[in-house]
Amino acid sequence: MSQDPLDAGLAALGEFGLIDRIRRRAGTCAPGTALGIGDDAAILVLEPDQDLLVTTDMLLEGVHFSRDWGSWDALGRKALAVNVSDIAAMGGSPRQAFLGLGVPGDLAIGSLEQFLDGLEAAAAEWGVTLAGGDTCRSAVGLVLSVTLTGAVAHGRAVRRSGARPGDRVWVTGQLGASAAGLLALSRGLRPGAPWPAGLDRPAWLGPAEQAALQAGIAAHLTPAPRVAAGQALLGCAHAMLDLSDGVASDLAHVCRESGVAARIFAAQIPVHPAARVAARWSGQDALTLALSGGEDYELLFAADEDPTACLRQAVPTLPVTTIGRIEVGAGTVVLELPGGAIVPLRGGFDHFRSPVPI
Numbered sequence: 001m002s003q004d005p006l007d008a009g010l011a012a013l014g015e016f017g018l019i020d021r022i023r024r025r026a027g028t029c030a031p032g033t034a035l036g037i038g039d040d041a042a043i044l045v046l047e048p049d050q051d052l053l054v055t056t057d058m059l060l061e062g063v064h065f066s067r068d069w070g071s072w073d074a075l076g077r078k079a080l081a082v083n084v085s086d087i088a089a090m091g092g093s094p095r096q097a098f099l100g101l102g103v104p105g106d107l108a109i110g111s112l113e114q115f116l117d118g119l120e121a122a123a124a125e126w127g128v129t130l131a132g133g134d135t136c137r138s139a140v141g142l143v144l145s146v147t148l149t150g151a152v153a154h155g156r157a158v159r160r161s162g163a164r165p166g167d168r169v170w171v172t173g174q175l176g177a178s179a180a181g182l183l184a185l186s187r188g189l190r191p192g193a194p195w196p197a198g199l200d201r202p203a204w205l206g207p208a209e210q211a212a213l214q215a216g217i218a219a220h221l222t223p224a225p226r227v228a229a230g231q232a233l234l235g236c237a238h239a240m241l242d243l244s245d246g247v248a249s250d251l252a253h254v255c256r257e258s259g260v261a262a263r264i265f266a267a268q269i270p271v272h273p274a275a276r277v278a279a280r281w282s283g284q285d286a287l288t289l290a291l292s293g294g295e296d297y298e299l300l301f302a303a304d305e306d307p308t309a310c311l312r313q314a315v316p317t318l319p320v321t322t323i324g325r326i327e328v329g330a331g332t333v334v335l336e337l338p339g340g341a342i343v344p345l346r347g348g349f350d351h352f353r354s355p356v357p358i
């Protein structure tokens with residue numbers, strides 16, 4: 001029986017064979033890409049009256065993902081999506097991506113091709129050109145590091161530092177879906193697959209609850225960065241970031257950078273249905289999952305006017321909710337519970353303090 005060439009390890013292609021394959025796939029759709037893959041450095045033409053945004057995010061096997069959780073193409077998409085989300089949170093347009101790849105020698109060529117399929121499709125969707133990168137063998141699992149450029153009108157990028165007392169705090173979408181998906185994946189559920197044999201299912205966890213958990217898994221594996229919303233908020237948001245670590249720590253970043261405090265209201269948090277199911281299933285509090293779970297990649301922003309008008313044209317169906325307000329203070333965030341009790345809001349993901357999620 002002849003072996004499928006896509007099952008072969010990367011030694012069959014070699015480093016330069018792999019780079020050639022990546023190069024053949026990379027389009028040139030992003031404006032300002034004078035030279036992409038193939039030389040010592042890419043050449044990017046700076047656009048007049050625009051500021052250049054640059055961001056990097058890594059995904060590490062065993063820290064951010066596990067190989068058997070989802071498809072390789074979803075992983076390729078996510079590697080780009082988490083970076084696109086950072087450009088979105090500045091109000092920018094994504095442009096060129098640079099892909100740092102640390103690949104275990106035994107990874108099948110076919111798996112890497114599927115990863116590149118997902119990355120390439122996502123790049124086309126967001127108008128991104130893969131313009132370079134670096135490729136090495138990894139002895140510690142798959143390492144994915146994407147650097148992404150973006151462009152925004154000169155002086156207009158929305159920073160974390162612009163929140164002012166009297167602003168309200170808003171979020172797009174619903175929170176806690178990704179944390180619920182992570183919990184479901186770590187307990188053995190898989191995207192689109194039936195309930196695993198051998199995993200206890202409580203009687204209350206019926207088809208509707210399973211569908212909610214599947215929505216959580218989809219949110220975790222294929223997040224949808226809010227590019228159009230971020231750009232539409234350019235005229236309206238005083239401060240903005242994307243929710244990668246959870247409101248609890250991300251809002252604290254905004255407050256610290258802006259020199260203000262914030263109060264959020266438990267009753268107003270748009271908790272995703274998946275978070276309610278995951279919370280009941282794991283004996284946790286749904287609100288904690290929504291506020292500390294992380295990886296929702298929704299936008300959190302401060303504004304003193306109702307942003308609905310800014311967002312209506314670009315993202316007419318995206319929900320946006322006010323969850324609190326900015327107050328005079330020094331960086332603290334408190335949570336007001338439905339009875340009026342006030343507790344400090346702590347938590348959120350910290351790579352060196354939180355338990356390893358996988």
Ligand code: ADP
Nearest residue numbers: 019022036037038039040099101132133134135
């Ligand atoms: P150098 O030795 O000068 O660093 P490389 O052999 O690492 O050159 O890379 C050759 C070209 O291929 C460069 O344009 C580089 O940006 C590109 N490249 C290498 N690895 C990747 C990758 N994983 N994704 C995209 N481009 C890559």
Ligand code: MG
Nearest residue numbers: 040133134135
């Ligand atoms: Mg190199």
